[in-house]
């Protein structure tokens with residue numbers, strides 16, 4: 001029996017972790033690793049569901065209860081989230097007399113890490129802390145400026161896997177009785193700053209007047225000192241952030257992947273996909289941030305500012321050539337797509353023309369023909385075309401005509417070069433004209 005992609009994902013992640021840590025006692029390491037995975041996943045689900053249920057919102061669809069990984073069976077009142085290893089594990093940093101675990105914590109962690117390093121990586125900025133206290137956040141300073149020191153334990157356990165919340169994941173959801181928890185009218189001074197710094201942000205441009213006002217009043221101002229870990233990879237998502245002032249860097253699996261500054265935003269992925277945080281985010285200067293809570297984000301921004309991600313999510317997940325993209329890459333790609341419709345017999349690409357776009361077929365059928373060779377192939381849902389001219393800086397090598405009513409997602413040339421990431425190599429390998437040019 002073939003293993004599922006979720007199972008393969010999990011095994012691959014564990015494999016990677018073993019390679020990184022090279023443990024001497026693989027069985028103990030494995031027990032600790034999966035115990036921690038279980039804790040994180042179930043703690044995450046439990047916290048989110050409790051929070052939503054307290055507001056009368058059912059976050060997870062019914063099929064979640066059938067997921068063998070899930071313990072959040074709504075009809076079960078006696079779900080036990082506690083790890084079977086917690087109290088007995090001799091490697092547990094909490095099992096000794098110096099345990100500082102609060103009994104209110106849903107889980108205890110058993111990794112063989114020092115208390116100090118655990119404290120560091122488990123203390124990302126807590127957005128629920130008031131920032132009226134200017135010293136807030138200094139607790140979260142890293143003791144070492146080097147990001148790799150942040151992750152002695154496998155926090156990047158599951159960065160790219162989506163939790164099994166099925167098709168509902170990207171739906172804004174039913175928030176009929178939702179009330180904005182963090183609503184606070186902004187002062188004149190704050191409004192001026194917001195207008196200046198984030199008023200032009202693409203997230204806000206998409207909002208109508210009322211929603212813009214609502215979001216602005218739900219934002220919480222956070223001042224974080226340089227080196228604060230704002231988000232830790234692998235954690236559950238609670239807030240989305242907009243940078244008013246300062247710089248942050250993004251670290252995935254201990255490697256810096258990018259940085260951004262004033263006017264940028266981050267922390268949307270975990271809130272959109274109900275997935276663990278895909279990156280660690282660290283302030284590389286003192287920062288002024290605005291934090292938006294998860295429910296307000298989903299209620300207001302998901303259906304407007306991130307509409308394209310919702311629109312194209314199913315399509316991008318279904319296209320084989322894009323399978324190698326991470327959630328982040330897929331999300332950025334979705335932001336750059338546009339939709340076009342073609343009627344039967346309408347020419348989409350003409351042989352010899354200059355190439356401007358790449359196309360993904362959402363539904364319909366297209367015929368690829370050449371003057372000299374006639375019909376080359378017929379393309380369907382999930383297929384793509386228009387890559388040859390863009391990859392090789394050549395004129396269009398064939399004509400593509402819709403043979404049924406066809407809906408495509410188009411990606412412009414610059415997006416094609418920037419956003420396809422590892423998929424470009426697959427496109428090159430599959431280039432139908434490659435052999436004729438070699």
Ligand SMILES: Nc1ncnc2c1ncn2[C@@H]1O[C@@H]2COP(=O)(O)O[C@H]2[C@H]1O
Pocket residue numbers: 231237250252257258265266267268269270271276277278279280281328
């Ligand atoms: N290369 C990257 N991979 C994943 N997340 C990234 C990357 N670059 C920036 N980010 C941001 O880092 C955030 C970490 O939390 P989220 O996963 O919620 O959302 C993530 C993105 O907004």
Ligand SMILES: Nc1ncnc2c1ncn2[C@@H]1O[C@@H]2COP(=O)(O)O[C@H]2[C@H]1O
Pocket residue numbers: 349355368376377384385386387388389390395396397398399400432433
């Ligand atoms: N055998 C083929 N020769 C050329 N183009 C093809 C062939 N099969 C499919 N195509 C697609 O037709 C597209 C025409 O525009 P491009 O040359 O940009 O990219 C081409 C490919 O995506």
